[in-house]
Amino acid sequence: MAFMEDEDEGDDKLPEVKVAQKPPSAGGKVVAVGAVDDREATFVVFVAGLGIKYLNIADDLASTWTSAGGFSGSAASGKFGLYYHHDGSGPHAFVSFVDNPAKGWVCLKVPAVGESMSVEEAEVVETTSFGNSEVLAACRTTPGVSGLGAVVLTAGALRFLDLTNGTVVGKAAKILDKQQMSAGGAGMHWAIAGASERRVVVAHEAEYFIFEQDEGETSKIMLKSQGQFGLSGLGPVGSLAGAYALPVEDRVLLCWNGATPEAERVYGTAELNSGPAASSPSSSSSSFSIVSRIGIAANADETSDNHVRAEASSAKDWMVVGDYLVTCLPPVAGKVAPRISIVDARFGMSIACQALPLKATTAAVQFLVASKGGAVVVDTNGGCAPLRWTLPKFSLGLLVGARRNKVPLAVKGLVEVCEVLNGKRERHDADVQDALSGKRQKVTDDTMATLIAKRSWEPSHELVDLISDGKCWESAKRLLDLPDLGEDLSTRLLAASGEEASILCKVVKRASTPSLLQAALSDYIQPAALPALVEVLVDWMEAYRDFGNDAVQRAAPELPTQAEIVRFLSALADGCLTSLLRLEGDLLERVAEVLMTADQDRRSQETLYSTMFGLAKTREVLADIKLPQQVPAVEVKLVDF
Numbered sequence: 001m002a003f004m005e006d007e008d009e010g011d012d013k014l015p016e017v018k019v020a021q022k023p024p025s026a027g028g029k030v031v032a033v034g035a036v037d038d039r040e041a042t043f044v045v046f047v048a049g050l051g052i053k054y055l056n057i058a059d060d061l062a063s064t065w066t067s068a069g070g071f072s073g074s075a076a077s078g079k080f081g082l083y084y085h086h087d088g089s090g091p092h093a094f095v096s097f098v099d100n101p102a103k104g105w106v107c108l109k110v111p112a113v114g115e116s117m118s119v120e121e122a123e124v125v126e127t128t129s130f131g132n133s134e135v136l137a138a139c140r141t142t143p144g145v146s147g148l149g150a151v152v153l154t155a156g157a158l159r160f161l162d163l164t165n166g167t168v169v170g171k172a173a174k175i176l177d178k179q180q181m182s183a184g185g186a187g188m189h190w191a192i193a194g195a196s197e198r199r200v201v202v203a204h205e206a207e208y209f210i211f212e213q214d215e216g217e218t219s220k221i222m223l224k225s226q227g228q229f230g231l232s233g234l235g236p237v238g239s240l241a242g243a244y245a246l247p248v249e250d251r252v253l254l255c256w257n258g259a260t261p262e263a264e265r266v267y268g269t270a271e272l273n274s275g276p277a278a279s280s281p282s283s284s285s286s287s288f289s290i291v292s293r294i295g296i297a298a299n300a301d302e303t304s305d306n307h308v309r310a311e312a313s314s315a316k317d318w319m320v321v322g323d324y325l326v327t328c329l330p331p332v333a334g335k336v337a338p339r340i341s342i343v344d345a346r347f348g349m350s351i352a353c354q355a356l357p358l359k360a361t362t363a364a365v366q367f368l369v370a371s372k373g374g375a376v377v378v379d380t381n382g383g384c385a386p387l388r389w390t391l392p393k394f395s396l397g398l399l400v401g402a403r404r405n406k407v408p409l410a411v412k413g414l415v416e417v418c419e420v421l422n423g424k425r426e427r428h429d430a431d432v433q434d435a436l437s438g439k440r441q442k443v444t445d446d447t448m449a450t451l452i453a454k455r456s457w458e459p460s461h462e463l464v465d466l467i468s469d470g471k472c473w474e475s476a477k478r479l480l481d482l483p484d485l486g487e488d489l490s491t492r493l494l495a496a497s498g499e500e501a502s503i504l505c506k507v508v509k510r511a512s513t514p515s516l517l518q519a520a521l522s523d524y525i526q527p528a529a530l531p532a533l534v535e536v537l538v539d540w541m542e543a544y545r546d547f548g549n550d551a552v553q554r555a556a557p558e559l560p561t562q563a564e565i566v567r568f569l570s571a572l573a574d575g576c577l578t579s580l581l582r583l584e585g586d587l588l589e590r591v592a593e594v595l596m597t598a599d600q601d602r603r604s605q606e607t608l609y610s611t612m613f614g615l616a617k618t619r620e621v622l623a624d625i626k627l628p629q630q631v632p633a634v635e636v637k638l639v640d641f
Helices: 178-182 396-403 415-421 430-435 440-453 461-470 473-480 487-497 501-509 514-524 527-547 549-555 562-575 585-624
Strands: 016-019 030-035 042-047 051-057 063-070 082-085 092-098 104-111 123-129 135-140 148-153 157-162 168-174 190-194 199-204 207-213 221-229 237-245 251-258 266-271 285-292 318-321 324-329 339-344 350-355 365-370 374-379 384-390
Touching: 016 350, 030 092, 030 365, 030 374, 042 082, 042 374, 051 384, 063 104, 135 190, 148 190, 157 207, 168 207, 168 221, 199 237, 199 251, 237 318, 318 365, 324 365, 415 430, 415 461, 430 440, 430 461, 440 461, 440 473, 461 473, 461 487, 473 487, 473 501, 487 501, 487 514, 501 527, 501 562, 514 562, 527 549, 527 562, 527 585, 562 585
Parallel strands: 030 082, 190 237, 221 285
Antiparallel strands: 016 384, 030 042, 042 051, 051 063, 082 092, 092 104, 104 123, 135 148, 148 157, 157 168, 190 199, 199 207, 207 221, 237 251, 251 266, 266 285, 318 324, 324 339, 339 350, 365 374, 374 384
16 A cells, blocks of 8 residues: 655654664673763673773764773673763763672772773772672662662662762661561562662562662661552562663652563553651552553564564563663564564553564573663673664654654545545545445445554544545544544544444443543434433443343453443433433433442442451461460369359
8 A cells, every 4th residue: 555645744753763883793792781871872881801891872873892991800690780970070980780699799990981991900999798698689879979879689688889989878778677588588579770869769579668868867778668569450460570760750660570471571650659658568559550561563563463472581671761661572483583662651652663683593682771862782692782762752742743644645546535634625526425435435444444543644523524424434443443532533433333333332442531521422422313322331231230241241342341331321421411311211210220230239349349358357367376286175173062
């Protein structure tokens, strides 16, 4: 299908990803990579056997290495990170990382980026040992003048470290005690993220802690808050894979592996309670919402309908950069090379997908390090893929405005329809009606549906008019699948569809603003259509009453839920009350009956849930009471009076 677009694309542009030139070999295996904060696309790299190097990805996509200093020691896994700190003045910078084995912290002094490079050994500023404790997770606070690193240790403690001298800052902050760690806490998956210049968020499984360095007394590390994530909406998940702080204060994005090796990861944002520290983890909670369940396109085109599942992994092959979640997608069946995907970190909307210059047979991406101007992807075979990108601040207007194309000037087989949308031809023109009827109707409907699904056409009243005239219900369904479709357009499609039940299902299931839906129903639903519409909604409610939720959803999974039907009936009552009062009494009685039954069922379920929850808590209390293993003997003695 070939078509031409308006040359005027507008000023809004989506993030753009470009693959940079593959740099020459670093001379050894890349162990860890970190971003240089004050540069767009410069990275500090630890190369095994050689030391510290800088990788610069220039604007012209050329990639070059420069040596910053030798180091004969070793660094732990790249998942712990490599932390570059420069206070903005002076010729030297500091590079810190977790030692190998992961029981220490190393701070090196090297020439800052832009200074004369050195092939001499880097100066070891400090090597800090954590004794018998191993590092479970590491991060740095938000870059600032006072650079701080933070680690979670198997001893159940949090330690802050100064990135300028490698020494610990203040006393260790206790997260879990020894008994909790020995009971399995050390084996749990931990995550840590820098939330501000002095604050970090620590998470393990469903629990979180917020620690902050006291601004006046820097040696004091305080527990500001703790609580549990509300994970009820996640469904079954596996281990916690990591966390990153979002630009909004006390909001983090977390990743869980799937419940099974074949299951996909789940990414979500949590707004954390930053009030006073809770007395127990259960006394504070966070609001949690799923961002996305990552579907991986089977090729480099993110619009593909073919998907495979992400491999569960604890590797740091994902990051948060500004408003975006950047993930590395693994190779597919040895044919499709790894790709990098960018989605909005708030709504989970796919923004861009780019193939990486790595072999399709690569086992997996080892880790990803990103900055505001680019990224470096390292695979398990030592391959290195540099990228450059532009990441403007995300907004829904940016996505919708930049992605929508102007109405095509010419689409093969739909020239007349395009001219109507362009205002160059009347809708009732004979050629237009010919395209919407007879043998051409199905071809026109299918073509329009494809263009709408790809957002090649912007939803409009003119487009709805054409769909209604030609009874192009496939196109109507694709319009109703768009989450940003207005309530007025969706209601117009419902009014035009008549007896088309599939359209009613989609309209009832759509999320909507109640006041806007009420106004649209009042404007576009004719009083004569109300009896049939209410009759169908009541039939659906009676089916749920007679057969139960599970049976109805198994038989008709596209049917709206009871809650969605009740919500739509409420909007219909508010928007069309005068017309509804003129309906037959029998129909109104059926409406009242099904609503009363639904309300009674809801109350019964709430009562049952409360009872079962209370019994479960009682059982937990009784389980903690140690009862005697044997019934004590009873001594009986006969007393004569």
